Amino acid sequence: MLAAMREASTPTSDADAALPHTARSGYVLAVLVLLASLLVVVMSWRNAHQLEMRAAEADFVADTEETTTLLSQRLAYYELVTRGGVSLFASVARPSRRQFQDYVDGLTLSERFPAVVGLGFAIYVSPGQLSDLQVLLRDSGEGLFAVRPHGLREHYGAIFYLEPKIPENLAAIGYDMYAEPVRHAAMAAALDSGQARLSGLVHLVQDYGAPIPALVMFQPVYRAGDHPARVAARRESMQGWIYIPFRMQRFVDIALGSTPQRARFRIVDVTDPVERVLYADPPGADRRQPAFVHSTVLEPFGRRWRLDFESEPREVVEARIAGLRTTLVVGLFASLLLFGIALTLVRTQARAEQLAARMSESYRRSELRFRNAMQYSAIGDALLDREGRIVEVNPTLAVILGSAPEALVGAPFEECFVEGKEPISHDRERDALADGAYRTTRTLLRGDSVRQVQLTYAPVPGDIGQDIARLVQVEDVTDRVRAQAQVLALNRTLEARVALRTRELTQANQALETFAYSVSHDLRAPLRAIDGFSRLLAERHADTVDETGREYVARVRNAAGRMGELIESLLKMSRVGRGGMNAAPLEIGRMAAEILAELQAAEPERKVRIEIAPELRAIGDPALVRSLLQNLLGNAWKFSRDEAVAWIELGHNDAGEFFVRDNGAGFAPEYADKLFRPFQRLHSQDQFSGDGIGLASVKRIVERHGGTIRAEGMPGEGATFYFTLPEPPQE
Secondary structure: OOHHHHHHHHOOHHHHHHHHHHHHHHHHHHHHHHHHHHHHHOOOOOOOOHHHHHHHHHHHHHHHHHHHHHHHHHHHHHHHHHHHHHHHHHHOOOOOHHHHHHHHHHOOHHHOOOOEEOEEEEEOOHHHHHHHHHHHHHOOOOOOOOOOOOOOOOEEEEEEEOOOOOOOHHHHOOOEEHHHHHHHHHHHHHHHHHEEEEEEEOOHHHHHHOOOEEEEEEEEEHHHHHHHHHHHHHHHEEEEEEEEEEEEHHHHHHHOOOOOOOOOOEEEEEEEEOOOEEEEEEOOOOOEOOEEEEEEOOOOOOEEEEEEEOOHHHHHHHOOOHHHHHHHHHHHHHHHHHHHHHHHHHHHHHHHHHHHHHHHHHHHHEEEEEEEEHHHOOEEEEEEOOOOOOOOOOOOHHHOOOOOOOHHHOOOOOHHOOHHHHHOOOOHHHHHHOOOOEEEEEEEEEOEEEEEEEEEEEEEOOOOOOOEEEEEEEEEEHHHHHHHHHHHHHHHHHHHHHHHHHHHHHHHHHHHHHHHHHHHOOHHHHHHHHHHHHHHHHHHOOOOHHHHHHHHHHHHHHHHHHHHHHHHHHHHHHHHHOOOOOOEEEEEEHHHHHHHHHHHOOOOOOOOOEEEEEOOEEOOHHHHHHHHHHHHHHHHHHHOOOOOOOOOOEEEOOOOOOEEOOOOOOOOOOHHHHOOOOOOOOOOOOOOOOOOOOOHHHHHHHOOOOOOOEEOOOOOOOOEEEEOOOOOOOO
């Protein structure tokens, strides 16, 4: 049986805490629902994302085409300006410098075409024609026309006119552009084709060697506005070129200035075998991979340009598609909501099944604990039915009753006791059980001995179909009852002894106080006689006594006076202990102010700073408390007399203590316990007079009021006395 109970009491494995099969299936179903809904949301979002990205890419390509168109239009405007210059030369065989300047000023290039450095004319001459031109210009007073770089060449294409006349443009006049290969190629192409041509990447003379990307547009000018059909005729009729130099950075900024937002791009000249970058947007801070790239080809005036465009990073483009984020968030929320509903249903089912299993296991363990507690209890236990018959007992109760457990089952429980044959109050027991436990003490006859047992009844519900109504615990208290009887007897004896000792001590104290009062009173008569006769001797026989005798008489009188003061102090102490107590509400602050006023009146020459806290109240005997304050404040007044700035403070701290503090002579901390002994002094009579009885009286007064007193101090730093008195009730 014990082995079975131990096996049953062993904690079960964690298998009972595992999820039931139906709950696990429900969790799997909830996860599958979540995965399926997330898959649908992701697929829908992905399709929408692809459509939106395609639309964004189409917008990007449209923006690139717009940029290309703007650049092409700006170059067309430049070509129209050069055609206007050609028209000027068609109307006048060779315009003068003044005529050319007036024409350029009328174009307002700086306002309409800010990227253009100027509008110029490059003359096309052979070496002989150049010499004749130089002589003609010198003879007409226009000065020397020098061509650079120097050297003999088949033809020259030197800058003859260049407007506006700014220092940079004036310095460029005379430069032979036909001698530079890149410009030469464009000028020759314009001459042979009769159309405007763009040069490759050049660096303008006006930039003084700075590597600033620039281009030059050349428009051929033939004599008398002629436009020959054949190349040979064109070369024969060639007069020069109207040209426009412009910087690429400024050109692109002006051409695209009206575009609110454009993609990053660069312009690459791919006409020649070696590619040349004409323009590139400065690199941005964002180094991420662009979402889209697109390239387009532009063929402006004999050149071939490739425009490479880059969009913003993919993350930025996707961030602008607000509808996709909303769709994704709503889809995810709906998926999580569906999963939460399924999970809630599954968890509710699993929790219900776990709760049922846990309650079953808890009931089994509770039943097991109850059986073990009853089986191994050191107190006798019995289960009773509604008729008071024993249903089950533990071994301890069988030992207490002196019978076998099998013999007790079915027997009336009340018959086991001496009072069992007498009727008991079942109504009182039933009423007590309704409120909880019911206890009683019964007498048990076991063999030849009589035992006292304590019974504790408690209602206990049984299983369905069982007739168990009560649990009774039986404890043998015979030894305890006997011990309690002995303790009671000893207590009565001890109380009698304490009362006797208290009475004897009270009588001894009363006798001692009476003796002290009588002795103090009886000593007054001899002292008065000594003092009187000493005074008569000093007054009437002063002439017959020498100086030494008169000194002795004075000492006798002083000793008698001192003795009288000591006797008076003893009488005061005896009165403190013998008098009655008349408790009343007291204003401690007002009483202290009156006492300090009396001390100030006695010594008006002293200047003492006095601080008394407001609202100092207590309950006590007025006469005794006044004596207490007189002693404490008098000591503070006396021991602070040697200070240049003396101060006395009366207050109340957070611990509920009154205190009297001064900045006087103070005392050593190790002597704090001696201050309150009668006739105990820490200073000589010459330093500070006194009889050493004041603080002893203070302590007795405080103790009569049920309080405590203590002192703190340091030599030369003053002293503080803390004491307690009964406080008045709160209003």
